[in-house]
Amino acid sequence: MKNVIVQFSRIFVGLLFIISGLIKLNDPIGFSYKLGEYFGETVLNLTIFIPYALAIAVFVVILEIVLGFMLLIGFKPKFTVWSLLLVIVFFTFLTFYSAYFNKVTDCGCFGDALKLTPWQSFTKDIVLLFFIMVLFLEIKFINPLFNANFRNALVSLSIILCSYMGYWVLHHLPLKDFRAYKVGTNIQQAMSVPDGAQKSVVKMVFIYKVNGVDKNFTEKELMTIPAGATFVDRIDQVVSEGYKPPIHDFSIEKDGTDYKDELLKTPKLLIFTTYDLQKSDKKGMVQLEKLNQLAQRKGYKVIAMTASLEDEILKAKKEFGFTFDFYFCDATTLKTIERANPSIIVLKKGTIKQKVHYNDISLLNL
Secondary structure, eight states, X not given: OHHHHHHHHHHHHHHHHHHHHHHHHXXXXXXXXXXXXXXXXXXXXXXXGGGGHHHHHHHHHHHHXXXXXXXXXXXXXXXXXXXXXXXXXXXXXXXXXXXXXXXXXXXXTBTTTBOOOHHHHHHHHHHHHHHHHHHHHTGGGOOOSSOHHXXXXXXXXXXXXXXXXXXXXXXXOOSSOOSTTOTTOBHHHHHOOOTTOOOOEEEEEXXXXXXXXXXXXXXXXXXXXXXXXXXXXXXXXXXXXXXXXXXXXXXXXXXXXXXXXXXXXXXXXXXEEOSOTTTSOHHHHHHHHHHHHHHHHTTOEEXXXXXXXXXXXXXXXXXXXXXXXXEEOXXXXXXXXXXXSSEEEEEETTEEEEEEEGGGGGGOOO
């Protein structure tokens, strides 16, 4: 019976680590953004690691996949199980901290493929911790599947394949796009709220200073506020979340006006996205104006979207000779739309037809 439980735990843990790792390795830049949140001042306050978030992200996801594979084939059981235990203890602490203090709303455990709330992420890690403890206590039942030389070769091959996959997606785009802005999405439709959709329930809370102390009062309690109390603030507490459309934070702004409704009706629209012009890759930037001229000759309206300030836009226009207009969009939204900086998106009447990395401009179908 013990052997059956151990083998089930072995397969369950191994496959879950591999699947979770592969989903994140498909989009390591997205995972690095999530790590950046954890390293931020308002969470772990480990800002020294933020510049290395991408390197850490790639290392962690490859480690996750390889450890899962090592467990399945029985490669050095003591080392593998100890490593898995240390990894899951760390992530259990991280997800508990995030959930308890409500710091990060999505752990990024399964990238954009599966969104988990902080408490769901913590529960998932507790389940994994249980099964890894089973393996730790009954490690004698973890038997190798192949001879030592073949196991060594398989582990080496897994590291090489994972490294190549990481290199590929970093220099191109994710192999599978799980985001709301994937090819085929009509942005207007993805922003719409269906009739009868559940609405958020919000409770207004009024803060008054009473005898030098801030106290909260609901709408029903307003009549109980003592005389002499001083109003401080009013906040809205979300009691229950309503329906949130897949795309809810998209805008194309210029001089304080949002032009998304107008531009998304354009028959042919080519968008260059660069969330931060100071961090944009020059190899990609130098290609945009030539592409702009080609697209205009083919009847496209060409714009760029960025979260950079006006002086940075003027600097980029001067440096690269850009003749297209720049519009503002939130940096987080632009990072969600596309990972490359810059990136190219082809839309037809608001529907995303193609997205390419600046390394793949030759693949554009205009």
